[in-house]
Amino acid sequence: MARVLDEAFAADEPVRRLLGLTRRRMIHFWRACARLYLALDEAICLGAYVDSRLAGAAVGWPGEFSPPLDLGWLFAWRYLTHLGPVALWKLGRFFVSFGRAAEPSKPCVRLINIGVDDAHRGQGLGAQLLAEFAVAVEERGVDRIQLECEEINPAMRLYQRSGYATERTFPAGGVTWHVMVRPLADAKE
Numbered sequence: 545m546a547r548v549l550d551e552a553f554a555a556d557e558p559v560r561r562l563l564g565l566t567r568r569r570m571i572h573f574w575r576a577c578a579r580l581y582l583a584l585d586e587a588i589c590l591g592a593y594v595d596s597r598l599a600g601a602a603v604g605w606p607g608e609f610s611p612p613l614d615l616g617w618l619f620a621w622r623y624l625t626h627l628g629p630v631a632l633w634k635l636g637r638f639f640v641s642f643g644r645a646a647e648p649s650k651p652c653v654r655l656i657n658i659g660v661d662d663a664h665r666g667q668g669l670g671a672q673l674l675a676e677f678a679v680a681v682e683e684r685g686v687d688r689i690q691l692e693c694e695e696i697n698p699a700m701r702l703y704q705r706s707g708y709a710t711e712r713t714f715p716a717g718g719v720t721w722h723v724m725v726r727p728l729a730d731a732k733e
């Protein structure tokens with residue numbers, strides 16, 4: 545999962561610049577994220593496979609959920625070990641302001657990350673992951689998905705096509721972010 549997310553977000557300059565990291569060191573960030581995601585019972589972690597190899601991933605969790613402190617520290621420790629205190633401090637500051645601005649206005653599941661590796665883009669895997677993610681959310685009896693997307697990210701078109709609409713915008717890390725939501729009609733209790 546770390547490899548796929550690292551590759552998918554390789555061109556995501558705002559995040560890399562924000563953390564002040566070289567391209568090579570970002571893999572440590574994604575390894576820490578993947579470890580955290582896979583350790584959480586609350587998380588929805590989906591994979592898209594091509595020839596039995598992971599080519600895409602989508603991860604989310606309930607809107608009211610925040611990772612427990614012990615896992616937060618595990619994440620921080622791994623991050624700190626590999627990336628140093630300055631990047632950790634910047635990341636912490638970014639997440640605190642981002643977290644406040646992106647606070648969901650209604651109960652929902654949040655899509656935290658979605659990525660497809662370069663070789664398999666544009667073949668519908670992203671749309672498929674979004675559709676499967678919606679099914680997983682409905683199965684939990686939740687009728688709304690929220691995600692946040694940078695205004696400059698072409699992924700916004702995919703989200704709009706998949707039923708997401710902008711609820712509001714906010715600035716963070718030098719770019720404008722859209723809070724996008726998708727209501728789900730058929731959520732089961």
Ligand SMILES: CC(C)(COP(=O)(O)OP(=O)(O)OC[C@H]1O[C@@H](n2cnc3c(N)ncnc32)[C@H](O)[C@@H]1OP(=O)(O)O)[C@@H](O)C(=O)NCCC(=O)NCCS
Binds near residue numbers: 672693699
């Ligand atoms: C967004 C992403 C998961 C879509 O995966 P995909 O398998 O290529 O998606 P699909 O084939 O189902 O749909 C293609 C659509 O993705 C979007 N897209 C295309 N290139 C993209 C890119 N470099 N970055 C983001 N989205 C892109 C476009 O909307 C495209 O449709 P369009 O060309 O008709 O506008 C994939 O492009 C990706 O991993 N991007 C980088 C990571 C990222 O930005 N994730 C979203 C964070 S909010």
